[in-house]
Amino acid sequence: MASARDTLNGYQKGRCFYCYRSIGTTIGSTAMADVDHLFPFTLMAKGLTGDLDQIWNLVLACIDCNRGVGGKFDATPATIYVERLTRWNDYLIESNLPIKETLILQTGPSSQKRQGFLQGKFDLALANQPGRWQTEPVEDPTF
Numbered sequence: 195m196a197s198a199r200d201t202l203n204g205y206q207k208g209r210c211f212y213c214y215r216s217i218g219t220t221i222g223s224t225a226m227a228d229v230d231h232l233f234p235f236t237l238m239a240k241g242l243t244g245d246l247d248q249i250w251n252l253v254l255a256c257i258d259c260n261r262g263v264g265g266k267f268d269a270t271p272a273t274i275y276v277e278r279l280t281r282w283n284d285y286l287i288e289s290n291l292p293i294k295e296t297l298i299l300q301t302g303p304s305s306q307k308r309q310g311f312l313q314g315k316f317d318l319a320l321a322n323q324p325g326r327w328q329t330e331p332v333e334d335p336t337f
Contacts, residue, residue: 198229198249198252199219199227199229199254200219201249201286201291201293202229202252202253202254203219203227203254204291205282205285205286205337206253206254206336206337207336207337209254209333209336209337210227210254210255210256210259210332211230211232211253211254211255211259211275211278211282212253212255212256212259212266212275212328212329213256213258213259213329213330213331213332213333214331214332214333214334214335214336215256215258215259215332215333216333217254217255217256219254225256225257226257227254227255227256228254228255228256228257228260228261229252229253229254230252230253230254230255230259230260230266231246231247231251231252232251232252232253232271232275232276232279233246233251233270233271233315233316233319234246234266234267234268234269234270234319234323235247235268236268236323237318237319237322237323240322242318242319242322248300249293249296249297249300250279250283250297250300250301251279251315253279253282259329264329266327266329268323269323269325269326269327270316270319270320270323270324270325270326270327271316271319271326271327271328272326272327272328273316273326274328275328276312276313276315276316278337279312280305280308280309280312281337282337283297283301283308283312284305284308285337287308
């Protein structure tokens with residue numbers, strides 16, 4: 195996941211997707227970021243939402259947000275994170291990064307289609323894993 199970590203960090207600027215805490219992206223870093231599935235991987239094991247192990251669904255998270263005592267583990271993300279993920283995917287596509295074509299193929303050719311794609315995933319996740327997870331930002335938003 196090293197290449198995914200580098201790609202994700204280009205947008206996240208060394209910050210957790212959820213709380214904006216500083217995270218490390220190099221192996222051995224004391225605050226090493228987890229590559230997290232925004233829509234929990236467990237949904238895929240239940241046969242829901244298709245392949246969640248794709249770049250459109252991956253974000254960098256600090257250990258506390260991803261798996262700490264108050265972490266999200268397998269919870270469905272709050273709406274704010276789905277909206278942030280929509281902006282994140284649009285940003286990557288508009289930046290003409292090499293990942294652009296992959297994201298378009300995975301999520302749709304327009305911002306409206308991508309938003310609908312993610313909303314569909316969110317609706318399915320909520321129907322099968324009720325309850326949402328959200329944390330308070332630790333630092334000021336950077337993206």
